[in-house]
Structure formats: C-alpha cells, structure tokens
Amino acid sequence: MQIIQNRRRFLAGxxxxxxxxxIGTSTQAWAEPLPETTSVRLPRYIGGAYCWAGLYLAGEMLRAEGFTDVRY
Structure with missing residues (x-):
C-alpha cells in the first residue's frame, strides 16, 4: 500500500x-556543564589564509559555549 503525501497532510505534520x-519543556537537566577550561587561544595567521571570518565565527561560538577568554 502506497501512502500519498499531499500539501494538506504535509502542512498538518x-x-x-x-x-x-x-510546547516541549526544556530544562537545564539536559544541559552540559560549563567547560573546565575557560580560556582558549586561536591562531591568527593560518597558512596564508586570506579570509579569517571562519576563525572569528569560531571565537563567537566558543564564547556562546562558555569560554570567557578567547584570544587570537
């Protein structure tokens, strides 16, 4: 038996x-603890790279994860 998917059924799902x-509850019980090390040092110059946007994004993501001292 083949199930036919239409727009109405897709939108309902x-x-x-x-x-x-x-509606789902999010509690802190599932959250991971803060990192043991709160500082990290990232290299500023990586093998002649011309774009450091990824490096700076990684720094911002590390700050969001709980690292307080992110150095380049």
Missing part, C-alpha cells in the same frame, strides 16, 4: 512538529 517543539 509540519505544524504539529512545530507545536511539539514549542
């Missing part, structure tokens, strides 16, 4: 998944 995500 997407809406229910979105509602479940909004």
């Amino acid at each position: 997407a809406a229910s998944a979105g509602a479940a995500g909004l």
